Amino acid sequence: MGQFLLVDSKKLDGFEGLHQAVHGSHVDVMQLGRGRLRGTLSHIGIGDFSLSIGAFNVGMRTQRVSSDDKLIIGMLLAAEDRVAHWSFDMQLNDVLVIPPLLEHDGVFHGASAYAAMRLDLDDVASLFGGEARLSDPEAWRSRGHFRADAANGAIATRRLVAIMSHLRTNKQGLTLSTAEYWRRTIAECMAINVMSSLPPDDSGWLPSARRLIRKVEDYLDATGARPVHVSEICAALGVSRRTLHRAFQEVFGLGPVSFLRHKRLCTVHSVLRQSAPGSTTVASVAMEQGFYELGRFAQYYLAMFGERPSQTLGGTTGQIEGDGIGGA
Template sequence: MTSALSFQTKPLHFIEDLQQPVKGYDIDIEQFEAGAFQGSLIHGAADDVLVSFGRFNRGVRSRGIWSGDKVVLGLLVGCSQRATQRSVDASPGSLVCCPAGHEHDSTYRGHSSFAGLAFDARSAPSLFGSYGERLADADLRDFVHVRPPQELGDRVTARLARIVPRLAAATLSEAGARYWSRAIVEAFAALLTTGLRSPERDRPIPSARIVRQVGDLVGPNLSQLHHISDICRALNVSRRTLHRAFDDVVGIGPVTYLRHKRLNAARRALQTAAPPGQTVTRIALDHGFDDVGRFCAYYQNMFGEYPLNTLKKRH
């Protein structure tokens, strides 16, 4: 990295504002905890390196390919409730190394914060400074979940939570900006090399695997509506097992989970609706809500605005 990071900060008012945790790459992201969505997202860039730092206040599930051409390091900085990264329980300081083109799947409950670093795998030895020699022979083609020693994890997360927002708000000299840019990169490297020395490649817990299979079955845009009985039959699990899996991983039952997915899909439909045929009633029915009044109440409770307000923003 020959130049210093430059930053942009934007507020998060709606779930779709978090669709690019890594700048330039869209992922599927859904809100599953009711309430107005709020937070902030910082994007930094220097040469071919991208940095992200985000905070948000509602439960979300993100899934997709972070980057098609870069390795992405995703760090859980803080969480008020349970979080999982690729079906593995995570705690502040947990890091995932996601190779280019690989899919991630993360769930966060309550207030959470994260940091990310995206880079070309070929530049890793030179990029990571004093840690470069350890990464020279590292295989960054496999997904790795790193749980560093707690003291190291606490130190790195506290440092990033302090440094990145300050850099985004400050005007520094070129030398100062370059110094702190290097500090950010080496903070990630300290965690990554800990994992590569003794990689912890956890197997997804059975409950998380079931939730992931349900996500695969229904898809991000719900091109087909599914009943619980259809899902149980397709996955060859009982209703009790399905309910236990969702309660364990997401903290809500499968019926509520599917309703939240339908609400998120309805929101995307409202944002892209073309008049006059696309009305709130039509979109509600298309997404499995036969009571428009109840749909509006669910929607307002989830997103902090009524569906008609979302539709009007489109026009």
């Protein structure tokens, strides 16, 4: 992964702006619907990995030439009319796989919104590590359509939009120390819908839960204070999400996602206690630990520590508005 970070957003005034619909990849577009095209296009770039989210108000024809050696995984976020890619009729939150060097053919019959993740094919082994059916690069060499689960798909869409919104307005939250966490968080939103479309996998051996938990905690200790995503742990230890979840439930009575959130909250608490008022903000510390829904973060914090984050920072009583974090 390269060492450059990008957060960029612009308003669209004409279909030509959608030539860059996917960051780093040229897309041929033609307007189908009548009227002046309006919309927005935002990009997050982390090295060779990117997330693009676009929205437009009229029908469009899109084609991608076969000169790009990157894998593109897309999700339909909104549509007022039919959307078709190749022979696939897309429903809300469905995931589309466009393999490297394959021509793409899409038609949006009305106003729509999409998200597109672009990455090196070799990166799937680390991003989806622990999930054997997703971590094999060969599994992504064929075009594919994955039907989203209604509940999980809606959650994934909200998360992607929230990540883009918060990083767009809080660019300092995308730093080199947290870039890997954001990359994995974005990838998981796509993976959730792919996994829900696959048959259940009940294989896999559950090692001694406490031995596995010790390996996880050793790994977390070695990473220092940066936030760590569940998929990173699965890749590093070679275990599936299902196996990890069962181990955490057996030992702690809660899942690995909740455990890691508690750990990140503790890190925020310690940083705030050690910081002088005026030297930092609650929002910046929270973003550094991967909390992008800052209103929800404040609720988690209050529930866990019995005080607002502003009270921890400097040991004073304050209102949550004083933290500089409104609703998510």
